[in-house]
Amino acid sequence: MSYDENQISELKKITPNLSTAQEGGYNYILIEGLQLPSHCSPITVDALLCPTPSNSYNSRLFFSSKITGCPERNWNGNIRVLERNWFAISWQTQNGLRLSEILLIHLKSLYPDEKK
Numbered sequence: 774m775s776y777d778e779n780q781i782s783e784l785k786k787i788t789p790n791l792s793t794a795q796e797g798g799y800n801y802i803l804i805e806g807l808q809l810p811s812h813c814s815p816i817t818v819d820a821l822l823c824p825t826p827s828n829s830y831n832s833r834l835f836f837s838s839k840i841t842g843c844p845e846r847n848w849n850g851n852i853r854v855l856e857r858n859w860f861a862i863s864w865q866t867q868n869g870l871r872l873s874e875i876l877l878i879h880l881k882s883l884y885p886d887e888k889k
Contacts, residue, residue: 775793776793776802776824776872780871780872780873781872783871783872783873784802784872784873784876786873787873787876787877788804788806788807788808788876790804790805790806791803791804791805792805794854794855796854796855797854799823799825799827799854800823800824800825801821801822801823801854801855802821802822802824802872803819803820803821803855804819804820804821804822804876805819806819807819807820809840809880809883810843810880810883810884812842812843813840813841813842813843813883814840814841814842815838815840818836818837818838818840819836819837819857820834820835820836820837821834821835821836821837821854821855821859822834822835822872822875822876822879823835824872824875828850830864830865830866831865831866831867831868832866832870832875832879833850833861833879834861834862834864834875834876834879834880835850835852835854835859835860835861836859836860836861837857837858837859837860838860839860840883843882843883843884843885844882844883844884844885846862846863846864846882847862847863848860848861848862848863849861849862849863850862850863862879862882864878864879864881864882866878866879
């Protein structure tokens with residue numbers, strides 16, 4: 774699957790080091806060196822964005838490691854993709870969003886006052 778170049782350009786403004794990948798019938802956007810909020814540890818991780826429906830979620834954002842220093846969340850997504858282990862928080866997004874909006878909504882899960 775190819776993504777709209779305008780949406781990829783928007784996403785690169787947030788996180789410039791990304792590439793696309795496909796595995797197991799899903800399309801992913803690999804984000805290398807994603808900067809997290811300063812209260813998180815680690816502060817930088819690789820992330821894997823699955824912007825299409827998967828396992829009852831409209832989209833998923835997987836991290837290369839579990840994040841600490843953020844609110845207690847339900848880490849219910851564990852997958853192995855691109856020969857790496859990935860972890861996801863149970864966090865729902867709406868349908869019909871742009872790639873940058875999907876990423877930013879998932880990142881809200883790392884802030885204390887955010888609710889689903």
